[in-house]
Amino acid sequence: MKVRSNLAVSEDGFVFDPKTGESYTVNEVGISVLQHLSRGTQIDALVDALEKEYDADRYTLEKTVGDFVQMMKEYNLLDHE
Amino acid sequence: MEKKRFERPIITKLNTGMPNKIGLKTEYQPIRxxxxxxxxxxxxxxxxxxxxISENTMRSVYRQAYQAFSTRYPKIQFAWSYKTNYMDAVCKVYHQEGSWAEVVSGFEYDKAVRNGVPTEHIIFNGPDKSIEDLEKAIRNKSLIHIDHFDELYTIIGLCDRIKERPQVAIRVNMDTGIYPQWTRFGFNYDNGEAWDAINRIMISGKIDFIGLHAHIGTYIMSANAYRIAGNKLADLAVRTKAKYGKAVSYIDFGGGFASKNTLKGAYLPGTDTTPSFDEYADAITSSIINSEIKPEDMPTIVLETGRALIDxxxxxxxxxxxxxxxxxxxxxxxxxxxxxxxxxxxxxxxxxxxxxxxxxxxxxxxxxxxxxxxxxxxxxxxxxxxxxxxxxxxxxxxxxxxxxxxxxxxxxxxxxxxxxxxxxxxxxxxxxxxxxxxxxxxxxxxxxxxxx
Structure with a gap:
């Protein structure tokens, strides 16, 4: 699972999709998830990384990242594999 | 190394140029x-x-409201609306501040008595007062606000048995220019029913008619509605004095002041649209001061404000x-x-x-x-x-x-x-x-x- 390569993502969480012209905002943790996904990080490794950085249990991280990825799919922001 | 505070990751689509039907962001600071x-x-x-419940907020809002009225009119009396919040501790804060009690059932009446409110400072409203409730209220010299003719005739009937003179007001409903017009409580002013009720009370000779009351509605966003109510109630007071030589001792404007909550479907938040106590006070006191009631007959203004005091x-x-x-x-x-x-x-x-x-x-x-x-x-x-x-x-x-x-x-x-x-x-x-x-x-x- 990878973020579409033509998405423009700014450092402060502004996302532009040139294919549709749609814009999005993401919060701090969302930026971190996007960056990991852009690099091709797998979900398990992504959760490991977040667990080291943030004060949250693994269950919460898995669940909330899962929901975030689901919304990325809804908005067609992920590459079809 | 200390870990960073985790906030659930979110992605939100931006709708440029589209108004947000959900409204503007309202939360800027947490309440810690x-x-x-x-x-x-x-x-x-x-x-x-x-x-x-914040006792401090209760007392400071009450004092703001009292000040708004008492600086405009010499005789102001609040009566705490028990149905709004009848926790004993809450009622006692308002009674300590000087509020009477306004009750609408036998249960609330007994609660007010138990809270130590002098019975002659209990206003008994509501369409459902049992014979036992009425008998108790008559003996205790409480202020009975008559809701309908059946209740009036019940009270007249009780006078013969109890040998006490009930202290009563009538509840009056009317068109105050707002929608919906509440007509279910009391006697209608506009069609002459209220004047009819007053005449029947006065002619009975057994009852002390001492007040007028109106409960024009709830969450009233227009202070002017109270001005219209005041004009009409003052007219009844003047006519009673002219015909029977009897001045009413109080005019009770009921409740209905809006709080700062936002009603569902409202475009602007309640904090921006709700009239202030000063606006309500100005409308109500002006209607009585500028009426034809003579200065020596100026009645006490009673307010049964609940929601706007405690919300x-x-x-x-x-x-x-x-x-x-x-x-x-x-x-x-x-x-x-x-x-x-x-x-x-x-x-x-x-x-x-x-x-x-x-x-x-x-x-x-x-x-x-x-x-x-x-x-x-x-x-x-x-x-x-x-x-x-x-x-x-x-x-x-x-x-x-x-x-x-x-x-x-x-x-x-x-x-x-x-x-x-x-x-x-x-x-x-x-x-x-x-x-x-x-x-x-x-x-x-x-x-x-x-x-x-």
């Missing part, structure tokens, strides 16, 4: 404490959810139980406060504020209570910072009606605590348990065992 007591500590010590002093604190994504993508939050504890969520978009730090990002979410019932919706849509399971929140402006219209349904009702002016927390009503809920039940002998 109330009157110097941490929200986290309140939940730890008293459970979640928990109702919190801001009440909070309910709770915890997020779960996050869910609906099949259509709608984000939902499930919280431990349901419509059974927050009855007013049926007509208000209550303000919900996280109790912990959050970023500037928000998302729209539908907020459900914990009940296994589809109607248990606290907010259809709210633009909130991303909240996760276990996060705590504060729902503000819930002091009116929720602690009286609440429902014991599915689960127990939680504790109510009051924070006093020294930031000391007092439990003023304990949480329910299985025994408190079932103590009035009786099981027939043949059902005591479930073994066949």
């Amino acid at each position: 404490s109330i009157d110097g007591v941490a929200v986290k500590e309140l939940i730890e010590n008293y459970g979640s959810p928990v109702y919190v 801001d002093a009440g909070y309910i604190l709770g915890t997020v139980l779960a996050n869910k994504r609906m099949a259509d993508g709608t984000k939902t939050l499930i919280i431990d406060v349901g419509v059974n504890m927050l009855f007013t969520s049926f007509w208000y978009d209550h303000k919900i504020t996280p109790a912990q730090d959050f970023s500037h990002h928000t998302e729209s979410a539908k907020i459900y209570g914990p009940l296994c019932m589809n109607i248990d919706v606290i907010r259809e849509y709210a633009d909130l910072p991303p909240l996760k399971k276990g996060d705590q929140f504060v729902i503000s402006r819930i002091g009116a009606y929720n602690m009286t219209q609440w429902m014991q349904f599915i689960t127990y009702r939680p504790k109510i605590v009051m924070i006093d002016q020294q930031s000391k927390v007092h439990v003023i009503r304990n949480n329910e348990n299985l025994d408190t809920i079932t103590q009035l039940e009786k099981v027939p002998e043949h059902l005591k065992s479930i073994k066949k």
Whole structure:
């Protein structure tokens, strides 16, 4: 699972999709998830990384990242594999 | 290395140029404490959810309201509306401030007596007063506000038996230029029914007619409606004096002042649209001062304000139980406060504020209570910072009606605590348990065992 390569993502969480012209905002943790996904990080490794950085249990991280990825799919922001 | 605070990751689509139907972001700061007591500590010590009442806010709002009226008119009397919140501790704060009691049932009447209110300072409103209630109120010289002719004739009948002169006012309804026009309480002014009722009282010779009362509606957003009500009530007072030589001692404007809550469907928040106490006071006092009532006959103005006095002093604190994504993508939050504890969520978009730090990002979410019932919706849509399971929140402006219209349904009702002016927390009503809920039940002998 990878973020579409033509998405423009700014450092402060502004996302532009040139294919549709749609814009999005993401919060701090969302930026971190996007960056990991852009690099091709797998979900398990992504959760490991977040667990080291943030004060949250693994269950919460898995669940909330899962929901975030689901919304990325809804908005067609992920590459079809 | 200390780990960073985690906020659930969110992605929000921007709709450039489109107005946000959910409204503007309203939460900029978390509410971490109330009157110097941490929200986290309140939940730890008293459970979640928990109702919190600020004595300081109660007293300061009451004093603001009293000042708005008393600086404009010499004879002002507030009467605390028991149905708005009849927790004994709450009622006693208002009685300490000088409020009389306004009750609408035998139960509330007995509560007011038990709270130590002098019986001649209890206003007895409402369409349902039993013979026993009326007899008690007549003997105690309480102020009986007559709602309909059947009640009037019952009182006249009781006079012969009790040999006491009841102290009465009539309830008057009228067109005050607002919609909906409330016509169910009392006698109509515009069609002459109210004047007819006064004449029947005066002709009976057995009753002391001492006041006029109107309850023109609830959540009245136009102060001018009270001015019109005042003009009409003053006209009745003048006609009574002219015909019978009897001046009424008080004119009671009932309740109905709006609080700063936002009504469902309202475009602007209640904080921007609700008239101030000064606006209400100006309309009401002007209508009496500028009437034809003679200076020596100026009546006391009585106010039964409930909602506008207590709403801001009440909070309910709770915890997020779960996050869910609906099949259509709608984000939902499930919280431990349901419509059974927050009855007013049926007509208000209550303000919900996280109790912990959050970023500037928000998302729209539908907020459900914990009940296994589809109607248990606290907010259809709210633009909130991303909240996760276990996060705590504060729902503000819930002091009116929720602690009286609440429902014991599915689960127990939680504790109510009051924070006093020294930031000391007092439990003023304990949480329910299985025994408190079932103590009035009786099981027939043949059902005591479930073994066949």
